[in-house]
């Protein structure tokens with residue numbers, strides 16, 4: 001039995017997941033390079049993995065090992081509706097993609113881009129130390145006090161002020 005045949009038995013349940021994990025130094029180099037080429041190459045790899053193992057791979061299965069214990073975080077870059085096609089959105093989530101850890105923009109300007117990557121790496125380091133940045137007010141807060149609404153994370157104050165009410169009126173279907 002070859003790999004494709006073996007894995008095709010799991011296709012219905014999708015009980016396996018192909019992970020591609022970059023170390024944070026390689027990740028930084030990739031993001032500082034040609035973003036249009038990176039975007040195209042990631043899509044190419046994504047497509048060939050799907051075809052070779054028959055997995056309907058979502059585009060959020062790229063990971064970067066960062067933070068205190070080199071935990072994998074999920075990340076992706078997209079055009080995100082920017083008029084300028086040279087600008088990419090960078091989004092980082094926790095390992096399973098359920099919680100947003102960072103979002104920012106990658107600009108052609110090297111200094112601005114480096115600032116975004118530094119901020120993303122700092123956010124992963126904080127997350128691995130049990131701290132998150134509130135998606136609404138930006139205040140650093142212990143993860144034990146984090147309230148989730150969609151992929152955002154909110155502190156107690158913002159939760160009580162606004163998001164608790166929104167959550168109560170949200171139908172997740």
Ligand SMILES: [Zn+2]
Pocket residue numbers: 134135136137138139154155156157158159
């Ligand atoms: Zn807040």
